[in-house]
Amino acid sequence: MKKILILFLILTALGKLNAQDEKDLYKQLTSSNMLQAISVTVGGDFIVNGSFGAMAAQRVDNFITQLAMQFQKESSIVVNAVPSEDDKTKEIKTFPLRDITLRRANGTKLNVDLMKFRMTGDFKYNPFLMNDDVIIFPNYNKINNYVEIIGGVNKPTSFQFVEGDKLSDAILFAGGLNLAYENITTAEISRIKSDGSEEIISVPLNSEFNLQRGDRIKVQFSENYKQSYKILVLGEVITPGYQFVVKDGTPLKTVIEKAGGFQENADLKNAIIIRYNTGVNKIISDFVNLHGKKENKDLLKLLISDRQELTSMNRLSNLTEEDSFYFFIDNYLRITKEEKLVDFIQLTDPNSEASKFLIKDGDLIIVPQFLNKVYVFGQIPNPGYIEYNNDKDLTYYVDKSGGLTENSKDYDEVILIKGDSREWITGDNAKGKIEPGDFVYVPKDPPRTFSWYLNRVSLSAGIIGSVATVILLINQFGK
Template sequence: MIRSVFLFSLLALQVSMHSSGWAQSDEGSSRSSFGSSSMVGLIPISVTIGGDFPFAGSYQAAPTERIDLFITRIVNAALTQSRELTFWEKSGMSRWGLPLRGLVIRRADGTTIPVDLLKYRLTGDLSMNPYLRNDDFIQFPVYKSDRNFVSVYGAVKRPGRVQFVEGDRLADVIQLVDGFDTSHETVDRIEISRLNQAGTREEIISVSPNAEVPLQMGDRIRVVAADKFKYDYKILVVGEVFNPGFISITRNTTTLHEVLKKAGGLKPDGSLDYARYFSGATVSGQLRKAIEDTRIQTEGQYLGPLTQYLSIEPQLNIMEMARMSSLTVEDSATFSLDNQVRLLQQGDFVDLTGLPDPASAVSQTIVQDGDVIIIPKKPTSVYVFGQVKRIGNLPYIAGKDFQFYIEQSGGLGEEATGEIYVIKGKSRSWLKVGEQSIKLEPGDFIWAAKEVKRPFSYWLNVAGGVSAVIGSVATVMLLIIQLGK
């Protein structure tokens, strides 16, 4: 009884929906009523994938599925079983290994429908992403990304390679890279570079931006537009200024004095004596900018080597500078230390103490995009370390010498040699106490050397070496005496 009532109610609902005129359209042709299509949608259909597809075969689909959703579902299901895939099967499922253009649906009634999933995903054109029907055959074209391409660079929104399909015209490919870059007011021209079959000769075809030009496989397109140089030029100022952060600048015209003014000026406790200026125009800085460029990111063969080069650039720099030198082993160690400091700093030596004067030479220095200025606080202490009983900063008192700060640190330790050095805070130069008059300044360092204790075996080796030398000299002298007789 209950079953009969349920079936009667379902039939009444179907009739009601049919009479209300709810219908669904598929590529311009009317489908069954909403109620009927809902019932039919519960029945799976059979769709076959063939051609150059890693997992060709027949699969179940729903009549409400479009081809993009169907292919995505099949690919995702295959990737979840990645442990069972071979290397070649995985590579076939990669971004460039699976073509999105040039697909064809062959219906059971003999009709064919071209499919361009890339165009659908960029434009939303549903005619390029039709619904599936029972016994559809989806044919994937043979696709080799290193040959079957058209590349587009220059003043476009999404530069890079596009899969070539026979019949492509210039406007089609420009659409697939999301059109011209609107940051340029006008596009001057488009250059099409076309190689002969041997790849030894190049033909440059120059056309207007709206030209209807048929393309060929392997064409390389460059969209030429005048660069207006309207970029996000900026410099970073951190430390003791009133408005630290990124400061907007112009191209090759903003001075250091203008930057300091935009940063709100120097705070009373800011120190230009210890300020550092780092240039963004270094090789590594320029390479990092290149890696962030979307044009580079689209080309994996460039992104990998550039990133690898950045990781080895410090070591490579040292080797390039040292390979033709005539340095001794001892000098090489010192040179390596100095060069490491240079690479870590990557800064320009600029004396910023004249910045408050707008007429000074340093104030007129032109800054560049990516530069960094660090302005620390004025030092107010002297740092004592090494063989003293308490290491750390001590308040600077004008007129006090090194001995005062050693005493304030608890005096020398038992292992101290008595050799004391003053390391100047600004220049990092070493001055030995006792050899010259040293005036201490805020930010200086005082270092007490430690006596190096040698084990008995060390002195035994030294004595052995000395004895060997003395013995050799004595032997030579005896030989000379004997020859003189």
């Protein structure tokens, strides 16, 4: 009685099998146990063909998955196996998961669909193995034997077509309908005829529409404006980080209010907005890595191509080689930064242009800290920040940094670089224009070696010789 009860529970757990399989399985279970070793042969379009050891308790999916992993690790327990590909490659190709034939020793044939099994968990698509089973994989032509589905589904995909597939199967393989979209009721099927023409078929999603090989399905949906649009605010605000915006843009004043407003030491004059493109990738990437927000890495997708943009701008130009070099610098900075200059000081006025300026998805706002200092660098002993003094000129800041060195150019060649515009101003033109946040650059006076002077003399001599030759020729022709 105890044996009968155990056998009944096992058969109930196995589910429905055909009558012949139940008899064979009964013999298999009662003769020994479910861990009995059996032999299974694999043929067709699989990574390896031959006879392999298996267990009576294994199903097809478990068996072929283990076989693929064993082959990949070069440790399979193959008996008289004939690899279907060159051993030198040792690569695992994608094998078909559908339309697989399982042939029993008694002649019974079962259809195996591992793709449906993995999507539904229904074991009727993934039967148990029995001794002397033969698994035959079909030839799979990915180029022609496919159905593709896109649109309002969770996972747009292209899958192996099997005769009898319906629209509901395609939706299943695409992970179901995407519930984030609204008004999803219709699918548009693009069907290519043998003459190359296209037939468009519109069908309701709840219909059991029969698909054909090569069908391309688009599940129609209404545009969803509920996506997670966001921008990044860094610097001197109360709560720096990501702030949510809407698709068509959120006013700058509203964004700053969401960030808690400015800190007391915010430098509004030098605050900038950078439109999302390649220039902000590293800044955003560093911020994401620092805060561990991996889900926000989608902000790093590029909207433009640097090389394509640079080429387009140069295509119809008539610049000289020297002009092209400087244009390249300016244009590259435009692409990588593309700063949108907005006067943040105007944000106190809700009706100002700055307050109404729209911040869009992926934009970056940087509000630097106000420093009542000027940064001095270049050929000086002590580069760094010097406290700003309203009454002083460039000489004062250079001297406070240790003065000129042997390699420095003279005071009249020291350069003022404006902190906001990065404009270069030299000599007397810089008087009265120094402000907090500016830079003072002391250029290097390159050393003049003997060879440098020799090259200069040689060049001058060459020019003089050429001029003299021209004069002699003119005199000769004048006689």
